[in-house]
Amino acid sequence: MKERSQESSASEESLAEPGLDVAEPGVVYVGRIPHGFYEKEMREYFSQFGKINKLKLSRNKKTGKSRHFAFIEFESAEVAQIVAETMNNYLLHNHLLQCNVVPKDKVHPMIWCGLGKKIKPGLAIKVAANKFNRRRSAKEISDMANRLIRKDNKRREKMKELGINYEFSGYSQSS
Template structure:
């Protein structure tokens, strides 16, 4: 096993430099450190672009720390989702080290992506470039994002769309209940029933623009429901005083008339269109 030096940091082989490039870079960095030793140093900033997914702050500090001392690092993240935006800024203690890193690692292949490195002069560095770089990033919770979206003040158009969706769902529920012979109402929500004029004429029902007028009410022997077919038990007026249990797979004829408020919508028959 190789001896671990204090100045070296072991990183995954997929993002480690070649031995020749690494030795050359370390030699240049050592020359700069000896030259700057004992005097004031000017820090240098490097812009990183095309950062691959999964290459985050801890890995960046280890990777760039082998070239020189990294004083500050900031990876740009989305405030909404917390995901990386694909670019970052790295500040080195020595400006010359930053220039060498930018020239050496530009277009460096990392995780099947070409890493873009560019040295930024001092006059082009924004004062708030490294704002919040020392704070640990806290991932945004999906529950808080959903709560903020739900509690956000909606516009008039958004309110109308929301009400239309809710009304459509309520009508669908009422339609299913009415087909099963269950009477139910939801605060004035009307049930939308599609009318086929040919079928109405075959059943002896006259259709008008004002609605439907029932002239004959033949009791069908069987009806179709979402749960399957049901046999209809005909009831006479004399059966009002006699109560009996409805067998399974059947429904009383009196239940067929128990329907909620109905809104009639005309639909042209396919046979008429031909």
């Protein structure tokens, strides 16, 4: 049994391209992903090539919809290379998939952030609305009013410099 496993590991090393470490994980960029081909379907489909460590489909934070590209980390760089060669320009649901191996030094450390996190549509809108509609202190209100008056005065001065004689009701009444 041991001889057989040693032979298979030796053959794996001989098949690998120079510069690819078999023990190191490999990352593949998959672009132009069609609608309906999401995390579950991608994991099922790409697992035929080898073990998938991580899979991240980029999604819009506001709507939760797919941004049509993903990164897949395979257990070995050799498998990632095979996937990129095999699946590049693969026609899937009238979309040509674009697959490329991402070099180890080009993999951003934050690429896998929020990996298991589900994006809830509409949550970003609620957070922004709550931030906008929050109760403000008296100091914040006076600062906002002063800022509006300053901008209004600056606008009036600019109009005078341009020779425009126009009166409008703004935040400050200057004659």
